[in-house]
Amino acid sequence: RLSCEEAARLLLDAYEYRGLVKHTGGCHCGAVRFEVWASADLHVFNCNCSICTKKQNRHFIVPASRFKLLKGADNLTTYTFNTHRAQHTFCKTCGVQSFYTPRSNPDGYGIAPHCLDDGTVQTIVTEDINGKEWEKAVKEHKTIRDMSKP
Numbered sequence: 001r002l003s004c005e006e007a008a009r010l011l012l013d014a015y016e017y018r019g020l021v022k023h024t025g026g027c028h029c030g031a032v033r034f035e036v037w038a039s040a041d042l043h044v045f046n047c048n049c050s051i052c053t054k055k056q057n058r059h060f061i062v063p064a065s066r067f068k069l070l071k072g073a074d075n076l077t078t079y080t081f082n083t084h085r086a087q088h089t090f091c092k093t094c095g096v097q098s099f100y101t102p103r104s105n106p107d108g109y110g111i112a113p114h115c116l117d118d119g120t121v122q123t124i125v126t127e128d129i130n131g132k133e134w135e136k137a138v139k140e141h142k143t144i145r146d147m148s149k150p
Contacts, residue, residue, distance in 0.1 A: 017066070024070075025116040027091035027098050032072030034099060036111055038062050040122040044113055045144075049131025051081070051088065055097060058126065059110035061147035067099070067109045104138050108148025 002010070017037040026033040042060045051057065072091065079088040087101035098115040102108070113124055129144075130137040138144060 020066070021120045023111075023116045023120045025098055025111070027072070027094050027096040027115065029091060029094040029096075031075040031093050032091045032096075032098055033070040035068050035070060036062055036099075036109070037066040038111070040120060042113055042121060042124045043147075044124050044126045045110075045129050046126050047129045047131035049134060051086075052131055057097065057100075057110075057112070058114070059100070059102070059112055061102060061105050061108050061110055061144070063108050063148045063150045065150050067111070103134070104144050105148035 019039070020037040021040045022035055022037055024033070024035045038060060044058050044060050046058050047053075075092050076089045077092050079090070080086065083103065085106055086103040088097060089100050090097040096115065097112060099109045099111045102110040113121065129141065
């Protein structure tokens with residue numbers, strides 16, 4: 001049985017996030033958990049910049065309003081470099097980066113699809129992006145900056 005507040009939240013979510021799926025996920029040890037509203041068909045970026053290459057960071061981008069940290073804020077730490085705009089967050093216990101704030105979309109989150117729980121992703125399309133020439137790649141990309149807009 002749902003409370004009136006829970007039922008109202010479900011109705012609001014259904015309206016606000018129509019056409020989207022609520023994915024849940026987290027780090028390896030379970031200290032960090034989140035939910036994110038996104039399509040069941042994910043558009044994932046495979047960046048070749050120095051950090052994404054070292055971490056094998058593949059991610060899809062969502063607006064901040066569609067992401068909710070459920071658990072583990074106190075177990076996250078952040079690494080930055082160069083312009084310090086990207087906020088590379090990861091679990092202090094297991095070291096897994098489930099999500100981060102990308103330089104291309106500081107008003108959103110980059111979510112690691114491999115950190116999502118099973119059952120909500122239908123397809124994944126991967127697009128290579130030339131992060132070695134970040135400024136040029138982002139300037140030439142037609143939609144990346146809009147991916148964090150609600």
